[in-house]
Amino acid sequence: MARHIVARTSDIPPGGNKVFGVDGRDIVVFHVNGEFFALLNRCPHEGAPLEKAACVARLTSPEPGIYQRSRVGELLRCPWHGWEFDMRNGQSYFDPKRVKVRSYPVAIESGEKLQKGPYVAETFPVHVEDSYIIIET
Numbered sequence: 001m002a003r004h005i006v007a008r009t010s011d012i013p014p015g016g017n018k019v020f021g022v023d024g025r026d027i028v029v030f031h032v033n034g035e036f037f038a039l040l041n042r043c044p045h046e047g048a049p050l051e052k053a054a055c056v057a058r059l060t061s062p063e064p065g066i067y068q069r070s071r072v073g074e075l076l077r078c079p080w081h082g083w084e085f086d087m088r089n090g091q092s093y094f095d096p097k098r099v100k101v102r103s104y105p106v107a108i109e110s111g112e113k114l115q116k117g118p119y120v121a122e123t124f125p126v127h128v129e130d131s132y133i134i135i136e137t
Contacts, residue, residue, distance in 0.1 A: 001105075009108060012036070015073065019051050027104060030055065030087060032073040037087040038104040039076075044092075048080035050101065056084070076101075 006020040012031040019028045019041050026041040028051045041050050053076040057069040075093075076085045084093045090101035125136045 003107075005114060009036070015055070017051050019049075029106065032087065036106045036108065037074075038106045039085075039087065039090055040102040040104075042101075043078045043080065043083060043085075044099050044101055045078065045081055045083050048078050050076055050078065050085075052079040053077055053085075054079070055087075 002023070004020075004022050006022065006027075006029065007018060009031075012018045012029060014031050014034070017028050017030045019026050021027075026049075027038050028041040028049075030037045030039070032055060039050055042048070043050055043053075055073040056075050056077050057072040058075055060068050060070065062068070074087045076087055078084070083099075085091065085101045086093070088103070090103035092099040092101070127134045127136070
């Protein structure tokens with residue numbers, strides 16, 4: 001699996017998302033509750049952009065009239081027809097065995113751990129002495 005560096009964590013504010021073109025696909029990365037999730041930016045129903053989806057909570061009911069919210073912001077509600085998907089794995093709640101949004105693993109790594117590019121410009125030490133710039137070659 002190829003790795004793609006797409007952004008700094010600060011580029012996507014909490015509760016926000018951003019779309020990246022990766023290998024010809026639009027992938028949307030969500031920042032929810034301190035975690036990042038990546039999904040194909042296309043609802044499997046009719047292709048709505050999931051970057052426009054509402055990030056909602058899971059709502060359950062142990063008995064009539066009692067409701068409990070959990071996993072706030074981790075479920076996506078398609079902007080066109082309201083289909084809902086789990087942000088962690090792309091699973092739908094409408095038809096979990098057949099309908100799913102492709103999800104991608106996300107890793108957060110420090111810049112120091114990332115591999116350096118193959119192209120490096122030649123550098124020279126620089127010293128400043130009495131307001132004169134001196135370059136060593």
